[in-house]
């Protein structure tokens with residue numbers, strides 16, 4: 594993810610990041626985890642495929658029923674123990690809808706007892722007062738509400754109506770002392786509504802939103818044209834609204850684009866941004882993040898389901914994550930060396946690293962060019978003059 598607000602306002606300075614860079618996972622503040630040098634990856638864990646909604650544009654491979662061979666409670670508890678002994682810095686729990694698992698609070702409570710930090714992603718429909726309290730009691734301090742569920746109740750994607758429906762759940766979470774933000778999907782179906790959607794987010798008194806662009810099966814040319822407009826809008830919004838945290842997902846070239854927009858106008862800010870983007874190091878797949886699905890399959894990232902690097906039913910999680918024999922995995926920590934095509938010749942590839950999932954899907958090569966990159970040839974090959982007096 595690229596956090597525009599943090600980069601633009603430099604809420605964390607390069608100095609903060611340096612100070613925490615080599616600390617133990619449990620000593621690094623949550624918001625600086627993505628810059629830290631902790632050895633174990635963050636884990637995104639799809640704990641079930643079961644969801645109470647069935648959205649047309651689901652990005653999570655969900656279904657109305659759980660799969661018969663999902664990890665059992667005992668297997669999930671043992672997996673949590675392994676993550677604790679590896680000191681994974683953060684677990685983001687996804688589904689389907691995680692709250693449909695009957696043992697959700699047993700697992701979340703166990704992770705909390707083991708000292709693990711857990712973030713929950715939920716569609717919020719099952720968040721009653723009792724559930725909100727249980728979420729708080731199990732040590733989860735933040736819920737990212739995925740708005741796709743509520744927004745598609747009427748058939749078409751209506752994020753404003755979805756926000757209205759999610760409001761009571763947000764209030765319950767706040768009353769229980771749990772922070773929340775939303776993840777919205779923008780695509781050709783609601784592009785022009787973006788200003789009013791964001792107004793509705795403000796009216797819901799939220800302080801954070803993440804934007805995903807819908808590009809499943811889309812024409813990349815259209816995706817790229819849309820992306821530039823979306824990102825320009827979000828950058829301008831983030832600058833004018835420093836109290837809101839604005840985040841984008843899916844494309845790490847957003848960071849390169851942001852940097853280039855500020856290089857001439859505000860070189861000091863751009864220099865600081867560059868240091869942070871260098872520390873963040875672009876796409877974290879297989880290196881600083883891995884995904885585990887409801888059957889225990891381990892993937893390089895949540896969107897890279899076509900490549901499985903092991904299964905926690907068959908091997909220890911640590912052995913899978915640090916398997917030097919796996920050629921693609923072994924190259925992930927040093928990915929820029931192996932990048933090809935546009936991503937190979939891009940002088941900012943160390944800030945972005947392209948997307949292996951999309952590259953593999955489109956051209957069969959995880960180190961090929963990211964087909965969704967919207968930067969021009971000039972933008973990826975010309976040096977941006979960034980100077981700093983500090």
Ligand code: SF4
Nearest residue numbers: 846936939942945966
């Ligand atoms: S060319 Fe590749 S590495 Fe460079 S910004 Fe685009 S996606 Fe990122």
Ligand code: SF4
Nearest residue numbers: 876894896948949950
């Ligand atoms: S491989 Fe692609 S989808 Fe996965 S984390 Fe990297 S940029 Fe994101």
